[in-house]
């Protein structure tokens with residue numbers, strides 16, 4: 001957990017506002033090793049404060065530009081950028097700390113409660129979606145333009161990654177894939193059995209008299225043969 005840079009009190013989970021001294025902490029990018037704030041004015045506006053966002057370069061594998069609001073410290077990521085940042089920043093995680101994930105997951109939702117905000121690019125109301133398995137973070141997402149994180153949520157997602165949240169997510173996906181494969185296999189076998197049973201008893205009938213098999217699906221011929229057999233065996 002992070003502490004207030006002003007008074008050292010522990011910060012509440014999922015919030016950047018210190019409950020003791022009231023100062024706002026820029027905790028999110030503290031987890032990112034090297035970043036420079038070019039602070040270019042972006043044309044996009046903060047969905048919380050309606051001021052222009054600033055472009056900052058996180059210097060990950062070259063230029064890595066995201067946008068930030070200097071007032072509320074919210075961050076906007078183009079599609080897939082957030083995932084790339086998490087991957088690049090939190091490495092060497094080999095185990096899943098389920099206890100830690102449970103406590104991260106149960107944290108209360110930050111400073112804004114449940115509210116719907118507009119995409120900084122197209123102004124469409126964004127969808128609130130759970131980020132990853134057991135992260136406890138609900139992000140605001142525009143399917144076309146990207147993801148908005150309120151101040152403190154990136155820190156939360158770093159902690160989720162460190163606790164093995166991504167690993168758990170991959171494990172769940174793998175389980176899901178195996179279950180689906182098993183179901184498909186079961187379904188296939190059922191069809192094979194049906195086909196086999198249908199082939200021997202329902203559709204094909206043996207006639208010793210003629211020394212061959214006859215299909216019921218040739219109804220005319222079938223009828224003639226049945227009548228003939230009845231006639232001869234009376």
Ligand SMILES: [Zn+2]
Nearest residue numbers: 004007018021
């Ligand atoms: Zn403080």
Ligand SMILES: [Zn+2]
Nearest residue numbers: 046049069072
């Ligand atoms: Zn803002």
Ligand SMILES: [Zn+2]
Nearest residue numbers: 119122142145
């Ligand atoms: Zn959009």
